[in-house]
Amino acid sequence: LLDKAEQGFFEITNGTIKKGFDTANSLVKEAIDKIKALKDKEGLSGVPSGFRDVDKETGGWQNSDLIIIAARPAMGKTAFLLSMARNITVEHQIPMALFSLEMASVQLITRMIASETGISSEKLRKGQMSDEEWQRLFNNVSELENAPLYIDETPALSVFDFRAKCRRLVMQHGVKIIMVDYLQLMTANNGGKGSGNREQEIATISRSLKAIAKELNVPVIALSQLSRSVESRPNKRPQLSDLRESGAIEQDADIVSFLFRPEYYKIENWEDGSPSAGQAELIIGKHRNGAVTDVRLSFQSSLAKFSDLDLFGTNEQPSYAQPNQNAFDNIRVSIDPSAAFDLPKNNLTASSMNDEDDMPF
Secondary structure, three states: OHHHHHHHHHHHHHOOOOOOOOOHHHHHHHHHHHHHHHHHHOOOOOEOOOOHHHHHHHOOEOOOOEEEEEEOOOOOHHHHHHHHHHHHHHHOOOOEEEEEOOOOHHHHHHHHHHHHHOOOHHHHHHOOOOHHHHHHHHHOOHHHHOOOEEEEOOOOOEHHHHHHHHHHHHHHHOOOEEEEEOHHHOEOOOOOOOOOOHHHHHHHHHHHHHHHHHHHOOOEEEEEEEOHHHHHOOOOOOOHHHEOOOOHHHHHOOEEEEEEOHHHHOOOEOOOOOEOOOEEEEEEEEEOOOOOEEEEEEEEOOOOEEEEHHHOOOOOOOOOOOOOHHHHHHHHHHOOHHHHHOOOOOOOOOOOOHHHOOOOO
């Protein structure tokens, strides 16, 4: 009842209540107007990921789309999500919501600080940094600090609560894209417990994510785990049949993509013979409104950071702001990096998939 009331309020506020039918005439005009508008956006009709080649293939993440990014543990799912979050909120200043069901919000921000400053997560966790690194930390966090990023760390989040939170974020903060880390940690009901049949529950969650994307007219990106069947393949490349626990994910999603890092499996070269060290691939296995393809990216493991391949392809390091000597003493006494890596204090029941939890990145 509460959900229906809130939905009604959202529809009234946004003028979508009982919209009724559209005529072909009005829809054609609307489509032509959107196509014309793309001339000034270099082909980007959706929210940019910040990765040049990914955006070239997708045109940006499209409104009302459900995008699944799946991978085996240690491929860098969360790191990829955070790299995108940084690109979207810092570079493009687009309001974004991130639901983290696995990690505490301060842990996520600390990883983003590592990426932004070029200081490894290990050093930030221990707080053992040189004077120059402390100064760099202070000088490079201001943009991240002011980013329109909203993080929710509620564990075992139900679809009901997720929908309510998303509606408020869209209404109150103008959020344009929603991300979930990760789908299998959500629950289908409001009690925080499974409904018995896990496959049916995942199907319900998947359908609900798509419905929310359509209702709010924003892209919803959800991370997902893959089954162990990937490990039995000689080349270790994931495919659609590896989506864990439910074929409904593949059916509901507009885009299904996979992260793959051959280096993790000690595979030194790609299939074309080029070296795979420091590289990853986003495999677009399903694209409802476009082509399926593979996009290679650069991956810096020490910073858990993804970027366009040619940015670090020549082993050149990114430039960071020069240290501000006057700010050094302030930042050193005001930040306790080790606190950012404390485990989240919640009563999240251990997942049945804990044997497949991600590595630190």
